[in-house]
Amino acid sequence: MIKFEHVSKVYTDGFKAVDSVSFEVPEGEFLVLIGPSGSGKSTTMKMINRMIPHTNGTISIDGKDITKLNPSELRRNIGYVIQQIGLFPHYTIEKNIAIVPELKGWDKEKIKDRVKELLIMVDLDPEVYGSRYPKELSGGQQQRVGVARALASDPRVLLMDEPFGALDPITRDQLQDQLITLQRKLKKTIVFVTHDMDEALKLGDRIAIMKDGNLLQIDTPEKILQEPASNFVEEFIGKDRIIQNPELMPVVSVMTTRVVTSLLNLSPEKALLMMRQQKITSLIIENDLDDSFIGLISAYELIKKMNSIQSIEEILIVPEHTLTITATAKDAIMMMPSVKYGVIPVLNEAKKVVGIVTRGTLLTALSSQWTELEGINE
Template identity: 55%
Template sequence: MIRFEHVTKRYADGTTAVDDLTFEVAKGELVTLVGPSGCGKTTTMKMVNRLIEPTGGRIFLDGEDISTVDPVQLRRRIGYVIQQTGLFPHKTVLDNTATVPHLLGRPRKQARARAAELLDLVGLDPATYGDRYPDQLSGGQRQRVGVARALAADPPVLLMDEPFGAVDPVVREHLQNEFLRLQSTLHKTVLFVTHDIEEAVRLGDRIAVYGAGRIEQFDTPATVLGAPATPYTAQFVGADRDLKRLAVTPVGPGDLEQPPVVRLDDSAARAADRLTADEAPWAVVLDADGAPYGWVTAGALTGALPDGATPGSGTVREHARQMAAWLPLGAPLKQALSTMLQHDAGWIAVRDGDRHLGVLTPAGLHTALRRSSR
């Protein structure tokens, strides 16, 4: 969708902001450009919508050389979100969001209807926020309006220049979550500039790590963190890059162990025989729908019940312990580790929908993390 071919930007004083960039962003891909201030990442982005013209090389958008396209028409095909949102202070939230559709010639009523849809999509009720002005919103709300305005004309490409950098960490994480939710539905082609490696890792399908006007490494977050291509990249991503990999490494089927499984309504005696036959000290307990309920130990199944019933009597339900520590398949290892610590658990059930797939243990988590670095 976006292709750079040997693109350079050199200023009259001899400063080279971008030096011989060649890379491609696939349709529907979110690529984060990360690096320190002054490394050329914002210049790269601004050349896509011709706010800055390259000195050499060519940039293509959906196969079309953008140097042959009228800049104003080009920009109306590209959503653009900046850190300070750039909202018009004299316009309401609804009219700010409707700006581009109106410029494209849509009737005012239609443009405002589209704006209302987008505000709702980014979590702002148009009935509540539509008639407010930007100075009546919080920083996080203004950023949401900025995203909604960029989406209003349904552009295939979004350029986002540190859009969440001006809000506090809690709001920033919430905005990141919301944007990932939107992207999973809309599948826009996105160039996202940030100086924060954790944000780049969390959001990007691929990461371009910038040095001085050059891309030092362009790869998936797991590869950048697990196998830095240059000493510069290794230093930039940090000595704790192995911990950062927890956030980008998903739990896979091959990471799971398969302890014995019993059902809540199985007889305790039969379940105890199963554990004895497998020489297992405990089993996962599933409910009637096959979803994880908890666990039961061999000792609990063969011990006496509180009411004095004979050992092994009753059903598994009367001996099982319930546990809420479970994860969906594909959840990041960071979430798995957090859940283990939160529940003081030695394992976590992993599900595909309501279907039990197996359990993740600390040893399995370690194996998965090692796998991600290969």
């Protein structure tokens, strides 16, 4: 458990970056720190591993005051992922991941097994990527390596400072989903800094909203959406996100009408180019005769199988579940757990797509009944 007790950071010129902040992060929780520039969110996170020393108050991990611990040893037991990734360019991917275990004195065979395990965990083939150098990887692949390196010594605490902020929307969405999957499996204590409210709502078990060095509200996404603590919080999260009763909300209020469509004759290369240009993760496929819905293409599957398919029809997904325009937000909430890739097409009477519902668009439909809807996040 991480505990802040009246923690402040005051610089020599008198500027107070963090002002008497107190909160706890229970073991296994994913806490997101968010706020405008200069709010103190990154400073707060960096004080946990003493990258920035705090001025007043106490920060403890598992009951131990971090100022009583050796800084180097403290950092070796805390995973750290940053936006710039920070991979060593002259080291192979295997060597980059192995750095902390080597510093901790692990034997070579154990390190080798751990590196292989982690590369598989972040969906990178060890045989293909292990011997490569960072410059030979895409930005998204490098960020996966950064996550793997942070997990290398199996730390209980993971700090992530806007790790996906520099990535394109498709890659960012993929890595967010992968991080959610990893967290369900590993149950690390994660403190994650972002400036993106959609990212915070998607990832966090709880969200801490900061402004001018003060902690304004720390609550679950549902609680923050339902009961923002101040006018600033309400404005910051966006009034359009404030929760209503999902049973009374028409599905059209939680779907996006920004739907990009194509026919099946589009080549895989052109499909991927279109998705990147339009910044989407799902491409809707229509019948060339009447524009009715046929299925969808996932950017994740397309990227994964780009070199092994001749036609996008080979990865066409025909959803078992769709919604009509008369459905409600609650219908979408109940359906979402069984929907592959988290996309529900909304069809009109002519079976044409008028919008799509995603996990992101559903955030505004969450209510106090959330916990009664079993498995929504599974």
